[in-house]
Amino acid sequence: MTRTNRQWKLAKRPEGAISEGDLELVPSLVADLEDGQALIRNIYLSLDPTNRIWMSDMDQYMPPVEIGQVMRGGTLGVVEESRNPAYPEGALVSGLGSWQDYAVVPADFFQTFEKPAGVPLTAFQGVLGMIGATAYFGLLDICDPKEGETVVVTAAAGAVGSLVGQIAKIKGCHVVGIAGADEKCEWLRSLGFDAAINYKTENVLETLKQHCPKGIDVVFENVGGEILDASLTLINQNARISLCGLIAEYNAEGPVPGPYMFRNILMKRARVQGFIVTDFAPRFPEAIGQLAQWMAEGRLQYRVDVVDGLENAPSAVKKLFDGSNKGKLMIRVSEEP
Numbered sequence: 074m075t076r077t078n079r080q081w082k083l084a085k086r087p088e089g090a091i092s093e094g095d096l097e098l099v100p101s102l103v104a105d106l107e108d109g110q111a112l113i114r115n116i117y118l119s120l121d122p123t124n125r126i127w128m129s130d131m132d133q134y135m136p137p138v139e140i141g142q143v144m145r146g147g148t149l150g151v152v153e154e155s156r157n158p159a160y161p162e163g164a165l166v167s168g169l170g171s172w173q174d175y176a177v178v179p180a181d182f183f184q185t186f187e188k189p190a191g192v193p194l195t196a197f198q199g200v201l202g203m204i205g206a207t208a209y210f211g212l213l214d215i216c217d218p219k220e221g222e223t224v225v226v227t228a229a230a231g232a233v234g235s236l237v238g239q240i241a242k243i244k245g246c247h248v249v250g251i252a253g254a255d256e257k258c259e260w261l262r263s264l265g266f267d268a269a270i271n272y273k274t275e276n277v278l279e280t281l282k283q284h285c286p287k288g289i290d291v292v293f294e295n296v297g298g299e300i301l302d303a304s305l306t307l308i309n310q311n312a313r314i315s316l317c318g319l320i321a322e323y324n325a326e327g328p329v330p331g332p333y334m335f336r337n338i339l340m341k342r343a344r345v346q347g348f349i350v351t352d353f354a355p356r357f358p359e360a361i362g363q364l365a366q367w368m369a370e371g372r373l374q375y376r377v378d379v380v381d382g383l384e385n386a387p388s389a390v391k392k393l394f395d396g397s398n399k400g401k402l403m404i405r406v407s408e409e410p
């Protein structure tokens with residue numbers, strides 16, 4: 074059967090924020106399968122802040138998407154046709170795919186997985202996927218938080234940040250989240266965060282002082298810029314800073330000023346460590362197993378923000394940068410089986 078595909082291709086590199094002309098929706102026909110290949114119908118496409126990094130040609134942790142290439146993205150799909158026993162028809166698959174309706178893939182390109190009854194499929198794009206692993210390793214391995222320590226999380230109501238704060242609470246920490254809306258701060262308090270600060274309406278440094286009376290032992294940084302400076306101002310001796318993301322600067326053109334309070338890394342003998350979640354790939358089963366258990370015990374909540382239609386991907390990705398996403402952002406490309 075001949076199927077029509079639609080692919081979002083990178084037309085030009087964004088200048089500042091992503092604008093819709095940066096990507097172009099191109100129709101094509103899906104090629105016939107060769108031996109060893111499978112045809113995947115994408116169901117969910119993950120939209121992530123790193124999409125903006127991949128669209129640029131800055132020095133980064135993997136090759137940028139080239140002009141004319143189909144945009145890269147995490148996908149979750151179902152095998153529709155197969156000439157490869159590793160991909161039985163009807164199996165669910167996930168991995169690093171592309172912004173398109175269908176993918177024809179060789180052996181080992183995607184991982185197959187089972188969805189336990191009662192767990193929504195969308196969880197595998199968030200808490201039980203890369204997002205969960207990012208929160209788990211970025212907090213526990215990089216920062217080793219101890220009971221009673223104070224942990225500050227930025228972009229705290231986002232996909233990664235909301236999990237980080239809840240894991241820190243499970244570990245017995247005092248947790249303060251920073252987010253950009255009152256509704257998000259209320260949600261964080263309902264999750265058990267000890268305090269939540271709206272950086273758009275409150276003085277972050279002054280409110281952090283109030284909510285972190287014993288100083289800050291762990292910073293889980295998703296944002297950078299002035300918000301990071303406020304945390305650095307209050308770090309304790311031997312503080313640990315997990316540098317997960319710097320979303321405040323992904324749209325910047327040219328160099329951005331470094332943190333003004335960098336000197337406190339020296340004064341407080343602190344440690345800053347950047348990481349990319351894939352560094353921990355061999356240990357993903359450990360993270361996913363533990364996160365699934367916490368979920369089953371009702372100790373981990375999450376939200377998903379699902380936008381319908383592949384055609385809406387370029388406008389939807391902007392939600393990550395204006396803060397209008399509430400939870401893990403993804404596109405529903407087609408119906409769940």
Ligand SMILES: NC(=O)c1ccc[n+]([C@@H]2O[C@H](COP(=O)([O-])OP(=O)(O)OC[C@H]3O[C@@H](n4cnc5c(N)ncnc54)[C@H](OP(=O)(O)O)[C@@H]3O)[C@@H](O)[C@H]2O)c1
Pocket residue numbers: 121122123204207228229230231232233234251252253254257295296316317318319320321322348349350351392393394395396397398400401402
């Ligand atoms: N190192 C890794 O392997 C890895 C893996 C996944 C994600 N990350 C990083 O983790 C961070 C969060 O990603 P996510 O997928 O969980 O997205 P997310 O937090 O669900 O969405 C991004 C959020 O960032 C906040 N934001 C956007 N621009 C901002 C700015 N200029 N200043 C302050 N806050 C801003 C917005 O929330 P507000 O309403 O609060 O402003 C927005 O909702 C990103 O920096 C991402 O690059 C890193």
